[in-house]
Amino acid sequence: MTQVLSHPEEVTPEFEKDAARAQSRRGFLMALPTFVYLGLFFVLPFLIVIVYSFATRNRFGGTDLSGWNFEAYRKLGDSVVRDILFRSIWLALITTIICLVLAYPFAYFIATRRPAVRNLMLVFVMIPFWSNFLVRNYAWRVLLGNDGPVSQLSEVLGLGETRVLFTPVAVVLGLVYGFLPFMILPLYAAIERIDLRLMEASRDLYASGWQSFRRVLLPLSMPGVIAGSILVFVPSLGAYVTPEILGGAKTTLLGSYIVTQFLTARNWPVGASLSFVLMAVMLAATLVYFRKGGRTL
Amino acid sequence: MSSPVLPRGSAKLGLTVNAWLIYLFFYAPILLLVVFSFSADKNVGRWGGFTFDWYREFGQNDGVQSALGVSIRVALVSTLVAVVLGTMAALSLERFTFRGKKVFDALLYLPIIIPDVTMAVMMLLFFAQFFDLLDAWFGLSLSKGFGSIVISHIAFSISFVSVVVRARLAGMDDTLEEASMDLYASRWQAFRYVTLPLIFPGVAGGALLALTLSLDDVVITQFVAGPGSTTLPVFVFSLIRRGVTPLINAVSVIMLAISIVLVALSLFADRSKRASAKVSN
Amino acid sequence: MTVRPTADFDTAIDAAVSIGRITKKFGDVVAVDNISLDIVDGEFFALLGPSGCGKTTTLRMIAGLEFPTEGSLKIFGEEVGMLPPNKRPVNTVFQNYALFPHMSVIQNVGFGLKMNGVAKSEVADRAAEALEMVRLGGLANRRPSQLSGGQQQRVALARALVNRPKVLLLDEPLGALDLKLRQEMQEELKGLQRELGITFVFVTHDQEEALTMSDRIGIMHEGKLLQVGSPEQIYEKPSNRFVADFIGNTNLLEGTVQDAETVCLANGARISVASDHPAGTAVAVSLRPERAVIGKHESSGNGQTSVNGVIRSVTYLGNAVVYQVELDWMTLEAREENRTSVTRREPGQRVSISWNPQDVAVVAE
Numbered sequence A: 001m002t003q004v005l006s007h008p009e010e011v012t013p014e015f016e017k018d019a020a021r022a023q024s025r026r027g028f029l030m031a032l033p034t035f036v037y038l039g040l041f042f043v044l045p046f047l048i049v050i051v052y053s054f055a056t057r058n059r060f061g062g063t064d065l066s067g068w069n070f071e072a073y074r075k076l077g078d079s080v081v082r083d084i085l086f087r088s089i090w091l092a093l094i095t096t097i098i099c100l101v102l103a104y105p106f107a108y109f110i111a112t113r114r115p116a117v118r119n120l121m122l123v124f125v126m127i128p129f130w131s132n133f134l135v136r137n138y139a140w141r142v143l144l145g146n147d148g149p150v151s152q153l154s155e156v157l158g159l160g161e162t163r164v165l166f167t168p169v170a171v172v173l174g175l176v177y178g179f180l181p182f183m184i185l186p187l188y189a190a191i192e193r194i195d196l197r198l199m200e201a202s203r204d205l206y207a208s209g210w211q212s213f214r215r216v217l218l219p220l221s222m223p224g225v226i227a228g229s230i231l232v233f234v235p236s237l238g239a240y241v242t243p244e245i246l247g248g249a250k251t252t253l254l255g256s257y258i259v260t261q262f263l264t265a266r267n268w269p270v271g272a273s274l275s276f277v278l279m280a281v282m283l284a285a286t287l288v289y290f291r292k293g294g295r296t297l
Numbered sequence B: 001m002s003s004p005v006l007p008r009g010s011a012k013l014g015l016t017v018n019a020w021l022i023y024l025f026f027y028a029p030i031l032l033l034v035v036f037s038f039s040a041d042k043n044v045g046r047w048g049g050f051t052f053d054w055y056r057e058f059g060q061n062d063g064v065q066s067a068l069g070v071s072i073r074v075a076l077v078s079t080l081v082a083v084v085l086g087t088m089a090a091l092s093l094e095r096f097t098f099r100g101k102k103v104f105d106a107l108l109y110l111p112i113i114i115p116d117v118t119m120a121v122m123m124l125l126f127f128a129q130f131f132d133l134l135d136a137w138f139g140l141s142l143s144k145g146f147g148s149i150v151i152s153h154i155a156f157s158i159s160f161v162s163v164v165v166r167a168r169l170a171g172m173d174d175t176l177e178e179a180s181m182d183l184y185a186s187r188w189q190a191f192r193y194v195t196l197p198l199i200f201p202g203v204a205g206g207a208l209l210a211l212t213l214s215l216d217d218v219v220i221t222q223f224v225a226g227p228g229s230t231t232l233p234v235f236v237f238s239l240i241r242r243g244v245t246p247l248i249n250a251v252s253v254i255m256l257a258i259s260i261v262l263v264a265l266s267l268f269a270d271r272s273k274r275a276s277a278k279v280s281n
Numbered sequence C: 001m002t003v004r005p006t007a008d009f010d011t012a013i014d015a016a017v018s019i020g021r022i023t024k025k026f027g028d029v030v031a032v033d034n035i036s037l038d039i040v041d042g043e044f045f046a047l048l049g050p051s052g053c054g055k056t057t058t059l060r061m062i063a064g065l066e067f068p069t070e071g072s073l074k075i076f077g078e079e080v081g082m083l084p085p086n087k088r089p090v091n092t093v094f095q096n097y098a099l100f101p102h103m104s105v106i107q108n109v110g111f112g113l114k115m116n117g118v119a120k121s122e123v124a125d126r127a128a129e130a131l132e133m134v135r136l137g138g139l140a141n142r143r144p145s146q147l148s149g150g151q152q153q154r155v156a157l158a159r160a161l162v163n164r165p166k167v168l169l170l171d172e173p174l175g176a177l178d179l180k181l182r183q184e185m186q187e188e189l190k191g192l193q194r195e196l197g198i199t200f201v202f203v204t205h206d207q208e209e210a211l212t213m214s215d216r217i218g219i220m221h222e223g224k225l226l227q228v229g230s231p232e233q234i235y236e237k238p239s240n241r242f243v244a245d246f247i248g249n250t251n252l253l254e255g256t257v258q259d260a261e262t263v264c265l266a267n268g269a270r271i272s273v274a275s276d277h278p279a280g281t282a283v284a285v286s287l288r289p290e291r292a293v294i295g296k297h298e299s300s301g302n303g304q305t306s307v308n309g310v311i312r313s314v315t316y317l318g319n320a321v322v323y324q325v326e327l328d329w330m331t332l333e334a335r336e337e338n339r340t341s342v343t344r345r346e347p348g349q350r351v352s353i354s355w356n357p358q359d360v361a362v363v364a365e
């Protein structure tokens, strides 16, 4: 007689459900450590910021958590804060536009090269992308400094003395330098995905080169334009390192102002409310992006 | 290649010139910085003959050395934890369905897109509150330092690791795991001998990204660092604010060199990633 | 070798497209090798050839999507070789349609008119009309991704035709469709072409499609244009070995030309067949299986229009029967219609294969 190894009972719907539940439990357990970690060290801190933004600064520079109010948000209407806010938005906007104008033709150029050339060109974009941000901004401090290479060059060219360092121009320069790769890479990804035969089809249908760009390439690469703009605009708005190194006293930006509120002025509620505003801008921008059909940042 | 539909004439010339100018813009400042780090002139932007002095000073300056030590330790510890957590998160999202998965997915995105000033404020307030509570409840007096820096770095690195690993997992054929289980591998063995080796390039890429981010960060670290423990970028940043010196040039070049080694490694990981993807297809 | 069409019309006046000694190189690859060809106004012209022979490249040069390396290209007598595509009175139906994914069907169809500066209301009217013509009136506001393959194909057709091009270029437009739809579209295309009287240049590697649809066919191979002619000419009188072999099935009997009336086969037999190759040229005599007449062994005897052999295998196809007949130096294929009046042969039977002298063609390399 042959030995029966086991006595399988009939499979019941219960069994299937149990198996599915076990699988789901496994996934949950795997996610759990990260879930807990982020809950503790990300979500909780975020809630604390919100709480602080409604708190009151006391006479000793400390913060009273009792007696909630909108004082800190009201202060955002102060002319000092408002100027800083507008200046930050303005500089971030200029930075974004300059990056877009430089990066679009560049990304298109890369996307239309042979694969070997294309990869090489991308590698040389990745290097600054990965390089230390602080150091890259510092390099401009050296270049633009007193008697630095830039002023020597402008003297040789007979342009006279140039004073760029510690002006908004230097800040925008530093921001563009720092964030240009963030514009190039999503634009490249978007353009590279487009079937270039569509450009041929539009030319076949009597579009000029410019019209093909306007009507076909640009609309199809819009997800890249939006992603790149968000990736440049949001960090520019909150930039702290660049204005500290390249900007002057008169170019305080949102990021620096927030830091000052915490490290020197000790007005934590105002700092917290501003951080919250910054966060809200970022969330809104991301939502817009996903609404417009973008999928990856 | 000359094609009637690609830009021609002045448009083509414009594109080419633009590309070269952008590369010049990217690399000229970096190269000049390297050159000036060997200049004997005390003035940072002027050439005054060749010297190694500033690199020698880099080796002897206690502040720089201890900051470098802290940076490296922070980077290694935070990367290690972030890689483990990030990989588990990636696996759970790519291979399982469970309740709360959508929320988890969205939560993982946030640290990537949040401005670092906001994140810095969050961590500062969190630790202030946390240490206050410890003091009030248990009479423990802790202060910011190595621990708080590592915790913060892990908090923003996990997400980046998980994105990179997920991309790798998504491109991987999950029938391979099924095949290994068909060949009597247990769940754990299937992971250990099939999944892990296949996603390893992704894990390595994620680790390199986490290292880079940790070694780069100024703003968040500045908010959570204690008196005895600053990382190299924070230390350099405070030096710059006090005034530029040739020493900073030398330190900068070394930080740049570290970045570039990490890029090279990550490009390498990317290449082997693509090569093994080809095999699995 | 350059082949000029042997047509009996005045090419200079009637040529819709006139290609003169055009060559296209991609680096070291010669994609199109010194081609000359006139395509007549109003004809349905097919470019046929195996994969990689240069059909698409030729078509793209006519469209202006590729510049020739050298040569002349005229459309209705006007030199256009260096004009960009938007300056040429031709339109293309792309192989994978290349419909703009971000525009609706009607916007796709109206695109060319809009680019040409046609007034808005007229664009709308003509685009709607063109959609009606391809029987897609109801789908004007859909996106291309919401259409089936056949519908996309028709949108692509409407998008090209709405501009009333002087020449319509089609690059394997039916390649992505399944067999049934393909046959339907073949008829529809042919009907449209007749109705509109527009010159169609059609690229395909499907010989049946080319034979059934076109007025004339150009056969390409390795960048060269080997033969141009009507479907009958191409099939009945292939001008060289490649064409004979590529179109349909054929038996190639190797031999050398002896004189204007005789070819000496490899086994020594002399057969009488007319050829214009000089004596001593290595040639093959092409005999289509359905033109091979199976008869009694040694019946005709003279050896000039027949050979003897043994039946090796019989394949029953339903409407026909195919025999493999083994000669002492090669194997021939013969095909007989499956009529009741025809007697079936058995393997091992000794038979003769004969033909009418006008049914064979002499082809050189």
Ligand SMILES: Nc1ncnc2c1ncn2[C@@H]1O[C@H](COP(=O)(O)OP(=O)(O)OP(=O)(O)O)[C@@H](O)[C@H]1O
Residues within 6 Å of the ligand: C026, C029, C030, C031, C049, C050, C051, C052, C053, C054, C055, C056, C057, C058, C205
């Ligand atoms: N842009 C290009 N760069 C380099 N070589 C090319 C290019 N386009 C075509 N070729 C080469 O030119 C030759 C002819 O190509 P073409 O596309 O015209 O062939 P085809 O007859 O259309 O083939 P198929 O039936 O497969 O579409 C091929 O050898 C091809 O590899």
Ligand SMILES: [Mg+2]
Residues within 6 Å of the ligand: C055, C056, C057
């Ligand atoms: Mg082709």
